[in-house]
């Protein structure tokens with residue numbers, strides 16, 4: 001086993017991880033470990049992509065003439081709070097809206113093209129600054145290369161190391177050599193993104209299985225808002241080649257497309273007769289979810305999206321005016337004319353696919369987690385979005401909080417510099433335990449295939465904690481989870497190769513998916529209402545009592561332990577209610 | 589459909605037979621092959637043409653395996669330029685900076 005020592009360990013190479021490394025490496029030794037190729041393995045490179053900045057700053061700081069001077073960071077903040085169904089943390093929101101413009105300006109100075117400004121749903125003003133995500137990642141990678149950061153690619157972190165309740169680094173596994181390595185660090189920053197892949201249908205890359213969230217949970221850190229995984233309605237379901245593609249969502253939002261159930265009905269009229277398919281993502285997802293759950297979906301279990309009521313020549317030229325990402329009916333390297341059916345005749349099968357993680361590691365205003373030695377940034381953290389994220393705040397969050405966590409961790413290292421020679425102790429027993437768990441699937445001759453188990457976890461999660469929830473199916477899911485956990489303890493890799501062993505990687509991810517799923521179901525059971533991305537068929541209303549976030553920690557018995565602010569004044573079920581989807585105070 | 593994969597270490601070609609493969613992406617086919625042969629190594633990340641991580645040589649041309657529909661017979665080889673880790677997995681020169689204590 002190799003052992004490294006570093007001041008600051010950063011896990012993940014999306015926008016959050018790379019920016020944290022760039023900041024921290026100004027004064028510290030930094031090691032960045034990432035699951036795949038640096039800057040290309042997370043959600044960041046797949047974004048479509050917009051970054052939300054208030055209109056006034058768009059005009060003044062970014063020089064975008066379309067920016068509206070009546071807008072302000074404050075107005076932006078109140079939109080985030082309202083659209084997050086009043087669960088967002090006002091301090092984090094304020095930092096986001098005050099800091100994003102100058103961070104984007106710095107990226108522009110590094111060569112990032114700002115391609116225009118648009119208004120997206122949930123924002124009162126045009127705030128979506130369009131950029132190219134691959135260009136952003138390219139710039140970030142080059143900036144990172146110019147620093148002294150040690151980058152370790154294709155290296156998967158298995159668990160955090162702790163000593164007396166403080167994080168002291170992490171144990172990782174190098175996929176290329178098949179060897180474990182321990183990193184001892186004064187401060188560790190988790191930038192591992194979301195857990196979208198606990199579901200069978202997702203728009204996000206395969207590696208996003210909530211590893212960081214699960215590791216933080218196992219190390220004793222507090223999580224928040226775990227019941228709010230967000231789904232993107234009308235992602236493509238078929239053909240399989242393009243499963244998870246998101247241009248169909250944009251078609252649904254920007255054209256007069258119809259969402260239809262198996263009877264050809266526009267079911268959305270029962271949910272939002274005014275905006276119809278142009279309603280918000282959460283309402284669309286819940287509405288589609290009910291159709292699917294009640295057996296009125298497509299043959300593959302999705303929802304039809306149809307343009308067939310429109311003349312063929314209107315559809316033909318859509319490819320010309322449609323925003324980047326679908327120009328001339330090409331989508332990246334795909335020629336859609338060859339892959340999709342004739343849209344003037346046939347509908348497409350789509351599905352609300354797992355898209356973003358609103359919850360995650362609870363952080364303070366400096367990006368610190370609730371246990372010493374640990375920071376977190378980007379999508380794997382909670383508190384900014386509350387129950388629902390508005391567009392442009394995913395990348396925006398990664399940028400602002402990556403920078404912030406990098407700076408905070410570096411100043412913490414500087415403060416503790418008199419103890420510079422005393423690197424944190426490593427608990428050898430713990431190290432042995434993690435390594436033997438890691439390699440156990442290689443040792444076992446018989447057992448369940450990790451690939452089969454992953455499939456089972458995902459399909460159970462889809463049913464139990466998917467688009468539509470209720471007490472009975474969540475209780476069933478809890479039982480299923482304990483059975484799946486027992487199975488997980490008996491995983492056997494079908495090949496014993498150490499170098500690039502996919503089964504081994506999946507076996508490790510399965511454990512993380514199970515931990516994340518158990519936090520989601522515990523929180524979702526507790527929240528006896530519907531709000532934002534959390535829709536419960538058995539309580540289809542939003543209740544004032546629940547204007548508060550649920551915290552989750554790992555209890556001593558190994559099960560999630562929940563906490564609410566003002567727990568003693570629990571009056572759930574007795575206070576004011578409004579129908580799901582209705583805002584408490586109407587937006588301006 | 590016959591799919592031939594150039595495999596490493598050892599540098600040999602192995603043939604697989606897959607049914608109902610026409611029109612599937614090469615990357616999805618590889619996924620199906622791996623169900624049967626878990627030792628087969630390739631890399632998948634976004635799967636929809638954005639990250640570029642599934643680049644490989646398909647019938648003599650460098651392509652993204654996620655975006656190529658399978659048709660006819662296929663010869664899959666690792667992408668050129670990098671170092672072969674196993675089978676279809678290659679890495680560019682590892683991006684390791686000079687810093688760090690260890």
Ligand SMILES: Cc1cc2nc3c(=O)[nH]c(=O)nc-3n(C[C@H](O)[C@H](O)[C@H](O)COP(=O)(O)OP(=O)(O)OC[C@H]3O[C@@H](n4cnc5c(N)ncnc54)[C@H](O)[C@@H]3O)c2cc1C
Pocket residue numbers: 011012013014015016017033034035036039041042043044045046047048049050051052155156157158191192193194203204205207208209211212246355356377378379380391392393394395396398
């Ligand atoms: C299809 C799509 C479109 C989107 N479009 C937009 C948009 O237009 N605007 C917007 O604001 N947001 C958008 N988002 C959301 C936004 O892209 C993300 O929220 C943001 O990029 C997250 O950045 P991050 O750095 O926190 O995480 P990521 O970019 O996801 O990076 C996570 C990193 O952690 C690594 N990692 C994970 N586990 C481990 C482990 N165990 N060991 C080592 N490394 C690990 C990953 O490999 C990766 O490098 C979109 C998301 C998707 C999926």
